[in-house]
Amino acid sequence: MTTTLEHATQAPAKGGGLARRQNFITAMIGGVVFAWLGWFLAHHFLDSSSRSYSDLVTTSLTIGWIFGFWLGIGALNGPGRWLIGADHTRADDLYYAGENQGRARYWKYCTDHKVVGVQYIVMTAVLLGAGGILAMAIRTELIVPGNHFVNQQIYNGFVAVHGMLMILALIVAVAGPWANFVVPIMCGARDMAFPRLNALSLWTLVGAAGLLLSVLAVGSLTMGWVVLAPISDQAGIGMDFFAMSIVVFTVSTTVAGVNTICTVMTMRTKGMTLARLPIFVWGSMIAAALGLYAFPYFSLVEAQTLMDRNFSTSFFVAGGGGTGWLQANLFWLMGHPEVYVILIPAVAALFEIASVMSRKPVFSYRTAIAGMTGLAALSILVWAHHMFTTGWAPTLGGPFMLTTELISIPTGLFFLVIIGTLWRGNIWMKQPTLWLFGFIFNFIIAGITGIYLSDIPIDNQLHGTMFVTAHFHYVFVGSVLFGAIAALAFWYPKVTGRFLDETMGRISFWLVFLGVQVTFLSMFISGLKGMPRRYSSYSLIFEHANVLTTLGAYMIMAGMLVLLGAVVRSWSHGEPAGPNPWHANSLEWLVPTPPPLENFDVLPVITEDPYNYREELVQA
Amino acid sequence: MSTDLELEHGHDSHGGHDGGHHEPPEVVDGRQRMAIWLFIGGDIIGFSAILFTYLYLRGVNTGGHWMSMMGYQGHSYAYYENAANLPAPTLITVGKLAAGLNWLVTGLTVLSAAFVWAGEKGLRASKNAKNYSVMTALATAVTIVTIYFTIKQMQNIPSIYVAVNDSHTMAYTAYDSSMMVLIGSGMVHLFLLAFLGLGLTIRAARGVINGTKWYQARLVRLFWVWVAISAVIGSAVTTTINTIH
Numbered sequence: 068m069t070t071t072l073e074h075a076t077q078a079p080a081k082g083g084g085l086a087r088r089q090n091f092i093t094a095m096i097g098g099v100v101f102a103w104l105g106w107f108l109a110h111h112f113l114d115s116s117s118r119s120y121s122d123l124v125t126t127s128l129t130i131g132w133i134f135g136f137w138l139g140i141g142a143l144n145g146p147g148r149w150l151i152g153a154d155h156t157r158a159d160d161l162y163y164a165g166e167n168q169g170r171a172r173y174w175k176y177c178t179d180h181k182v183v184g185v186q187y188i189v190m191t192a193v194l195l196g197a198g199g200i201l202a203m204a205i206r207t208e209l210i211v212p213g214n215h216f217v218n219q220q221i222y223n224g225f226v227a228v229h230g231m232l233m234i235l236a237l238i239v240a241v242a243g244p245w246a247n248f249v250v251p252i253m254c255g256a257r258d259m260a261f262p263r264l265n266a267l268s269l270w271t272l273v274g275a276a277g278l279l280l281s282v283l284a285v286g287s288l289t290m291g292w293v294v295l296a297p298i299s300d301q302a303g304i305g306m307d308f309f310a311m312s313i314v315v316f317t318v319s320t321t322v323a324g325v326n327t328i329c330t331v332m333t334m335r336t337k338g339m340t341l342a343r344l345p346i347f348v349w350g351s352m353i354a355a356a357l358g359l360y361a362f363p364y365f366s367l368v369e370a371q372t373l374m375d376r377n378f379s380t381s382f383f384v385a386g387g388g389g390t391g392w393l394q395a396n397l398f399w400l401m402g403h404p405e406v407y408v409i410l411i412p413a414v415a416a417l418f419e420i421a422s423v424m425s426r427k428p429v430f431s432y433r434t435a436i437a438g439m440t441g442l443a444a445l446s447i448l449v450w451a452h453h454m455f456t457t458g459w460a461p462t463l464g465g466p467f468m469l470t471t472e473l474i475s476i477p478t479g480l481f482f483l484v485i486i487g488t489l490w491r492g493n494i495w496m497k498q499p500t501l502w503l504f505g506f507i508f509n510f511i512i513a514g515i516t517g518i519y520l521s522d523i524p525i526d527n528q529l530h531g532t533m534f535v536t537a538h539f540h541y542v543f544v545g546s547v548l549f550g551a552i553a554a555l556a557f558w559y560p561k562v563t564g565r566f567l568d569e570t571m572g573r574i575s576f577w578l579v580f581l582g583v584q585v586t587f588l589s590m591f592i593s594g595l596k597g598m599p600r601r602y603s604s605y606s607l608i609f610e611h612a613n614v615l616t617t618l619g620a621y622m623i624m625a626g627m628l629v630l631l632g633a634v635v636r637s638w639s640h641g642e643p644a645g646p647n648p649w650h651a652n653s654l655e656w657l658v659p660t661p662p663p664l665e666n667f668d669v670l671p672v673i674t675e676d677p678y679n680y681r682e683e684l685v686q687a
Numbered sequence: 688m689s690t691d692l693e694l695e696h697g698h699d700s701h702g703g704h705d706g707g708h709h710e711p712p713e714v715v716d717g718r719q720r721m722a723i724w725l726f727i728g729g730d731i732i733g734f735s736a737i738l739f740t741y742l743y744l745r746g747v748n749t750g751g752h753w754m755s756m757m758g759y760q761g762h763s764y765a766y767y768e769n770a771a772n773l774p775a776p777t778l779i780t781v782g783k784l785a786a787g788l789n790w791l792v793t794g795l796t797v798l799s800a801a802f803v804w805a806g807e808k809g810l811r812a813s814k815n816a817k818n819y820s821v822m823t824a825l826a827t828a829v830t831i832v833t834i835y836f837t838i839k840q841m842q843n844i845p846s847i848y849v850a851v852n853d854s855h856t857m858a859y860t861a862y863d864s865s866m867m868v869l870i871g872s873g874m875v876h877l878f879l880l881a882f883l884g885l886g887l888t889i890r891a892a893r894g895v896i897n898g899t900k901w902y903q904a905r906l907v908r909l910f911w912v913w914v915a916i917s918a919v920i921g922s923a924v925t926t927t928i929n930t931i932h
Contacts, residue, residue: 150886152893260718325725333718359725363733371740371868379857380864381752382740388752388861393743397736 089141091174097139098132105131122376125304129311136274141176145263178262183269184248194236201229210617212605222603223289230292240551241412246351252655253345255336257665260329268323278312291601296383296391299372310369317366324355338673345653345677346429349436350415354408357443361404368397392459399450407446411439413550420557421485423651424500425492428678430484438480445474455523456530464523471521498572502553505580509545534594537587545583560648564660565641571633578626585619653677716902723906727913734917741865754862756781781845786926793918795833800915802826807904814898820891827884837874876914883907
């Protein structure tokens, strides 16, 4: 299947003026200029004696930033041309798809789903890197009690921004790169359903990340990533940046979710029935649907926080008739489904990897889909378990404890499917498989400790302690991050044409795997002893556990740096992989590497499911 | 996965980056219709959350502040420690927002939706793009008028100046806050409709939307009707459920 598209050899489209000179640099310039304009207008026209003056000026600045960023990158070109009835020509569309633009297209508002996928890989690395540096600073502060590596106010800000950066990073860690790069090809489509919206979701995320990182520069925040009232009302202007970044981020996720679902439901090639979809496509679609449900709450709760701060409304301010419980409810209505928006794509990628690497079909394909769907459905009914100790609706504690414990059923199906797939398989022990086994080990610990915390009596004892922190880090680091790295190692050859360096990858795996155990098992111990979360200092009785936790965190960081080195080095010097290094059957492996613009010369017609491994492939 | 690589007419469309130019309208229509329904679905979640906010704050009535100072008539200074540098006080009446203005905004939104829907029906029946352009222009004009009345609604939310040591701000009760976010989200919808209406008008006038290529008219109509429905629901809830008994 070696194909060359006819239009790929055409001369690049000419004309277009300024629109064709837009890139990341013009976006930054646009963002800064309009941010300054927003500040200037607010500064000169608003009453400076108002209590909300600094918040209003800040909010105006952030709105200016995102508008200018969109304008500078070219996100508003399409709507503008639609408005005046001058739609893009095919030459325009191919230009925006990056045709004949080489590496420059990676810095542009490029609509090619594969370019967007690579941009997401870089974006994820940036977010994880920034969040990781903050994690190291936090752990360095906590290595001994009474340490003064950073002052307490800065420490609080580090905790808040670390949390939110990592949440954003993990939301996009699998769904961003791979739902973009491989899902359209897996479906037999030439691109996502809405290529311009695809680019919009990516660049909106970049704009939101800029706002979030700015929090550190403007005085930071005073608590963890949930930032509930009254602190959300009392915090400095960093809170305005923080809340606006979330509002903008939800635009990105909504657009991306709609695009993913429409791509899968309307752009499958002939013969690609729902029952023949690769399991990763199912996972991406279910997570996208769950995100569409969850993220409007996130947007609203942060918008209301901004209104409380900017306009003195009283949503969450008890003195004016509001209540923090409203904020907590809205936040956790998003907060728990969001865990599965993050988890499901990673698990689905691991299903895919387990099948390919064991040369067996996904065990009980329909059970896997039922597990992911069931998890998504149940996840919207468990939010109040985050509020067991707040005193909100105690009579609902029992039902929420039940729904939370029921989550273990679809989660158990995940283990059943992965182990059933690997069972008696001809397992190929390469990097993706290593990370898969690491996931299985860590996810068992994450799941079992989650069951403890779902029980109200135990939660009453452990809520707000390091035990909870350790639990959700086993979910996010031990499970999701392992799934994301497995997916990276698995699909890396399709992106670059080269294998991810095996030796460096294995070193990275063992450092991160052992680091996770040292870090978070010792964190369970400090939590069981009663050490509270988010404190910058602690009693001497927690010292040994904290030393271990910090050393383990350094191991994780070292492992991630080795992984980064492997990714960078292998991109140009890795072992050539060819178009189908894993001898897999799904469509992304049947197109050339790297896949050409629009993926297929002629669209394939599917006649079998993707997991029908034949004897000759097994032997290969 | 076994595949047959064969070129099929109508199947090998360049669906990737052509923005719909080179695909059959029914293909583009189906894809975009699913997208618009998904966006509406997300919007329904957001709108429901706003109504939840309204009903929750009314239900809990924290500290009796759902509509505190209800019935107060007088200057907009509720209390202050130092009134220096305050703007001139205005006379306000603290209470429910006028239901009439609320329903006027809702009625105008429904009217604009009716224009869009009628225009689309005419376009599909008579293939008359000019008539459609007129109808969407009317809908856009009505929407702009609606935005004006929405701004008036915002201005009518009774605010109370709170002054503390020369720094003052306006404070809103829970009712006012809930109304503000409801009206604000309605205003965002209206600005979006004005943009879409203007676009449809220009596109129909330029012949981009015509008697055979009308799927965008239907897509916008779906969203427009949802906005009208949400306005009716919002008005009905805030008119019938507001005071604490």
